[in-house]
Amino acid sequence: MSAGGQAAALDQKIGSGLKDRTKQALGDEFLRKAVAYTTDKLKTGRLQAMDMFGDWEAWRDRGKAIREHTINHLDYYLSQFADNVTKKGGNVYFCNGSSDAVSTFMEIADKQKAKLVAKGKSMVSEEIHLNHHLEQRNIEAIETDLGEYILQLAKETPSHLIIPAIHKNKQQIATLFTEASGQHFEPETKVLAEYARKKLRNYFLESDIGLTGCNFGVAETGSVTLVENEGNGRMVSTLPKVHVVVMGMERLVPTMEDLEVVLNMLARSATGQKLTTYTSLVTGPKRPEDLDGPEELHVIILDNGRSQQLGDPIFQEVLHCIRCAACLNVCPVYRHVGGHTYGTTYSGPIGAVLTPLIQQDMKEAGTLSYASSLCGACYEACPMKIPLHDMLVHLRHRKVKMKLTAxxxxxxxxxxxxxxxxxxxxxxxxxxxxxxxxxxxxxxxxxxxxxxxxxxxxxxxxxxxxKKSFRDRWGDLQKELAAKNTAGARAKGGHAK
Ligand code: SF4
Incomplete structure (x- = not known):
C-alpha cells in the first residue's frame, strides 16, 4: 500500500486502532530507543538555544502576541497576503477541504501535463494525502527531503513533524537504499547521504512541478517562507518551471518584523539552531531580471476545519502553532511510542488536539485526547504558550458529553x-x-x-x-486528642487546688 493509502486507511481507525498500535510500539525496543535518543538531543538543543537567547519568557510573550493578533484578524491578513501574492505575479486558491485542494493541484498539474512532481517537506500535503491522489493519476511524486525520501522508499508516513524518519537507523536506511538501487550500501551516513543527493538532483532538474509547504506567509509582502536544513526546498522552489505552495490558512504573520521573531523562535524550539541552514523567501515567480526561479507560482491555501476554530474560546489558540515539534520532544507518551502510534498525520500533543478539531471527528480522532498524561510538559515547551494540556481535557469532556466513551x-x-x-x-x-x-x-x-x-x-x-479509612482514623485521632486534653485539664485543676 502506498504511503498515502496507508495514511488514509489509518485515519479511519485513529481511535479504535490506538491500543494495538501502542502495544506494537511498546514492544519495539529499537523504536523506543531511537525516538528517545533523538527527542532528547532536540530537547537539550532547545534548552541551550533558549538560554543563549536571553529572556525566553519575554520572547514567548512576544511570539504569542504576534500569533494571537494574526489569528484574531486572519480574514484581513489572508486577504492582504493573497493580494500581494497576486500583485507579484502569483496565483492564489482558497480551498475549503482536502478534496478541493487536491482538485486544485490536479488542475494545475493537468495544465502542465505534469508527469513528475518534486516535493519539498510539506505536512499539509500529507494531511490531504496528495501522494496517494497523484499515484492514482499516474503522476510520480518524489519526496526530496532526505527523511521523507527514506519514508517514501519504506512506504511509510512521517512519524515526527520535523524529523520524519526519527524511528529509522542507518542499517535500515542502508537496506532500503540497497533494495531501491540494486547496489550494496554499508550503513555509513556520508555514503547514504551522497547517494540520496545524487539521486535527487536529477529529479529537481526533470520535474514539471516543484511542490513545497510554507512555514510562514508574510502578509505585507506576499512572501512564502521556507525553512529547512538540506537545501532541497530551495531547489524545489527554483528549478522546476512551476512552483506550487500548499499551506494551512493560519500560517501567516503580518510583517517582516514579525517574521524575524517567529523564525528565531521556530529554529530554536525545533532544532536548537539560531536559524536553519536555509531560510528562503519566495516572493512571486521569476522576474525578467532574476537568474533563476519558477515561471509560475501557485499558492493553495487550505482551510480543512481550521476556520471552525476561529472564535472558539478554548480551541482558537491551536491555530497559533508554528509546527516546531517541541511539544512532541518532551511528551512522555510520544517519547515512548513515536508518531505512527497516533495513526494520523500530526502526532504528539499538537496532533492529539489538532486532528479531532480539523477532522471534526470526536468518535475516532477524539480518542487521541487520552494519549496524554496531562503533565503539562507540552505547554512548558511550547514557544507560543499553547495550553495543549487544557485543550486535551476539554476534548475529553466533549467526548463524554457526546456519549462517545465506552x-x-x-x-x-x-x-x-x-x-x-x-x-x-x-x-x-x-x-x-x-x-x-x-x-x-x-x-x-x-x-x-x-x-x-x-x-x-x-x-x-x-x-x-x-481496613480503616482516613476518615475513620481522623475521627479516632480527634477522640484521642480530646481525651488527652480533658485529662490534661483535670490534672491542671487538681494542681491548682
Ligand atoms: S503546539 Fe507549540 S510546541 Fe507544539 S508544535 Fe505547535 S508551536 Fe510547537
Missing part, C-alpha cells in the same frame, strides 16, 4: 459520581471494598486482578485499601 466506562464514572456524592454510600463502599479485595491481596499489594484492575496491575502494583 458504555462500561460511562457506567463506572456514573457509579463513581453517585458514591462520591453521598457520604453514607462512600463509607459503605470503602468498607465493602476492603473485604472484596481480600482474595487479590498479596503482601499488602494487589499485584494482579480481573479487568479493569488488570489495566493497572499489568505495569504496577495497586496498594490495598486499608
Amino acid at each position: 458504555l462500561p466506562e460511562r457506567i463506572a464514572f456514573k457509579s463513581y459520581q453517585t458514591v462520591f456524592g453521598n457520604i453514607t454510600l462512600f463509607k459503605l463502599a470503602t468498607k465493602m471494598g476492603y473485604y472484596m479485595q481480600k482474595p487479590l491481596v498479596r503482601g499488602g499489594m494487589i499485584k494482579s486482578g480481573p479487568p479493569p484492575i488488570s489495566g493497572w496491575t499489568q505495569s504496577r502494583f495497586l496498594p490495598m485499601l486499608p
Whole structure:
C-alpha cells in the first residue's frame, strides 16, 4: 500500500486502532530507543538555544502576541497576503477541504501535463494525502527531503513533524537504499547521504512541478517562507518551471518584523539552531531580471476545519502553532511510542488536539485526547504558550458529553459520581471494598486482578485499601486528642487546688 493509502486507511481507525498500535510500539525496543535518543538531543538543543537567547519568557510573550493578533484578524491578513501574492505575479486558491485542494493541484498539474512532481517537506500535503491522489493519476511524486525520501522508499508516513524518519537507523536506511538501487550500501551516513543527493538532483532538474509547504506567509509582502536544513526546498522552489505552495490558512504573520521573531523562535524550539541552514523567501515567480526561479507560482491555501476554530474560546489558540515539534520532544507518551502510534498525520500533543478539531471527528480522532498524561510538559515547551494540556481535557469532556466513551466506562464514572456524592454510600463502599479485595491481596499489594484492575496491575502494583479509612482514623485521632486534653485539664485543676 502506498504511503498515502496507508495514511488514509489509518485515519479511519485513529481511535479504535490506538491500543494495538501502542502495544506494537511498546514492544519495539529499537523504536523506543531511537525516538528517545533523538527527542532528547532536540530537547537539550532547545534548552541551550533558549538560554543563549536571553529572556525566553519575554520572547514567548512576544511570539504569542504576534500569533494571537494574526489569528484574531486572519480574514484581513489572508486577504492582504493573497493580494500581494497576486500583485507579484502569483496565483492564489482558497480551498475549503482536502478534496478541493487536491482538485486544485490536479488542475494545475493537468495544465502542465505534469508527469513528475518534486516535493519539498510539506505536512499539509500529507494531511490531504496528495501522494496517494497523484499515484492514482499516474503522476510520480518524489519526496526530496532526505527523511521523507527514506519514508517514501519504506512506504511509510512521517512519524515526527520535523524529523520524519526519527524511528529509522542507518542499517535500515542502508537496506532500503540497497533494495531501491540494486547496489550494496554499508550503513555509513556520508555514503547514504551522497547517494540520496545524487539521486535527487536529477529529479529537481526533470520535474514539471516543484511542490513545497510554507512555514510562514508574510502578509505585507506576499512572501512564502521556507525553512529547512538540506537545501532541497530551495531547489524545489527554483528549478522546476512551476512552483506550487500548499499551506494551512493560519500560517501567516503580518510583517517582516514579525517574521524575524517567529523564525528565531521556530529554529530554536525545533532544532536548537539560531536559524536553519536555509531560510528562503519566495516572493512571486521569476522576474525578467532574476537568474533563476519558477515561471509560475501557485499558492493553495487550505482551510480543512481550521476556520471552525476561529472564535472558539478554548480551541482558537491551536491555530497559533508554528509546527516546531517541541511539544512532541518532551511528551512522555510520544517519547515512548513515536508518531505512527497516533495513526494520523500530526502526532504528539499538537496532533492529539489538532486532528479531532480539523477532522471534526470526536468518535475516532477524539480518542487521541487520552494519549496524554496531562503533565503539562507540552505547554512548558511550547514557544507560543499553547495550553495543549487544557485543550486535551476539554476534548475529553466533549467526548463524554457526546456519549462517545465506552458504555462500561460511562457506567463506572456514573457509579463513581453517585458514591462520591453521598457520604453514607462512600463509607459503605470503602468498607465493602476492603473485604472484596481480600482474595487479590498479596503482601499488602494487589499485584494482579480481573479487568479493569488488570489495566493497572499489568505495569504496577495497586496498594490495598486499608481496613480503616482516613476518615475513620481522623475521627479516632480527634477522640484521642480530646481525651488527652480533658485529662490534661483535670490534672491542671487538681494542681491548682
Ligand atoms: S503546539 Fe507549540 S510546541 Fe507544539 S508544535 Fe505547535 S508551536 Fe510547537
